[in-house]
Amino acid sequence: MTTKDPNRLPHEKGFHISWDQIHRDSRALAWRLDGLGPDEGHWRAVVAITRGGMAPAMIVARELDIRTVDTISVKSYHSGGGKADQRREAEVLKSPDADMMGDGTGILIVDDLVDSGKTLELVRDLYPKAHLATVYAKPQGEPQVDTFITGVSQDTWIFFPWDMALQYVEPYRGTD
Ligand SMILES: O=P(O)(O)OC[C@H]1O[C@H](OP(=O)(O)OP(=O)(O)O)[C@H](O)[C@@H]1O
Numbered sequence: 001m002t003t004k005d006p007n008r009l010p011h012e013k014g015f016h017i018s019w020d021q022i023h024r025d026s027r028a029l030a031w032r033l034d035g036l037g038p039d040e041g042h043w044r045a046v047v048a049i050t051r052g053g054m055a056p057a058m059i060v061a062r063e064l065d066i067r068t069v070d071t072i073s074v075k076s077y078h079s080g081g082g083k084a085d086q087r088r089e090a091e092v093l094k095s096p097d098a099d100m101m102g103d104g105t106g107i108l109i110v111d112d113l114v115d116s117g118k119t120l121e122l123v124r125d126l127y128p129k130a131h132l133a134t135v136y137a138k139p140q141g142e143p144q145v146d147t148f149i150t151g152v153s154q155d156t157w158i159f160f161p162w163d164m165a166l167q168y169v170e171p172y173r174g175t176d
């Protein structure tokens with residue numbers, strides 16, 4: 001979903017995440033997952049859900065010294081005719097290596113956030129034994145995620161640093 005999506009909920013609040021913050025929170029996620037893998041605490045691989053999961057997945061893989069990293073590309077969209085019967089759907093555009101994945105045992109699948117939970121629901125159907133981890137989670141998606149760091153309310157829109165740019169703002173009192 002993008003901020004241009006006309007079907008987006010009107011979000012009351014904005015939660016702006018800096019590069020420094022996502023780095024710290026992704027590290028915290030890694031530390032929480034350390035030693036929880038099924039093979040004497042080890043994870044076999046990290047899989048990033050593109051694109052938002054790629055930066056957190058890189059940081060997690062680095063912290064946990066995991067060299068095997070793959071991606072799954074999931075596109076979510078609204079289906080149905082009228083606004084009332086629109087549902088969120090998700091489809092896989094690119095799969096990770098099937099031999100490596102198996103049923104997901106020992107695989108850490110990382111995304112930046114879970115919102116409605118549709119993306120993770122699809123991923124869990126495909127890899128039921130994988131561990132699903134996100135940095136941020138909204139209440140509706142929480143049942144789909146095994147580990148997350150920070151919860152935010154459903155009416156909050158999270159702004160990630162890769163979607164933003166520094167820009168000039170007028171002083172509070174204006175200029176002469
Ligand atoms: O829980 P959900 O309601 O499914 O939403 C969460 C997903 O939405 C965003 O990705 P998006 O599909 O916008 O693509 P992107 O990562 O390429 O920006 C976000 O990065 C999650 O992957």
Ligand code: HPA
Pocket residue numbers: 001113115156157158159160
């Ligand atoms: O709060 C959000 N921020 C950015 N992308 C998203 N995709 C779903 N929810 C969000």
Ligand SMILES: [Mg+2]
Pocket residue numbers: 049050051052053111112
């Ligand atoms: Mg995403």
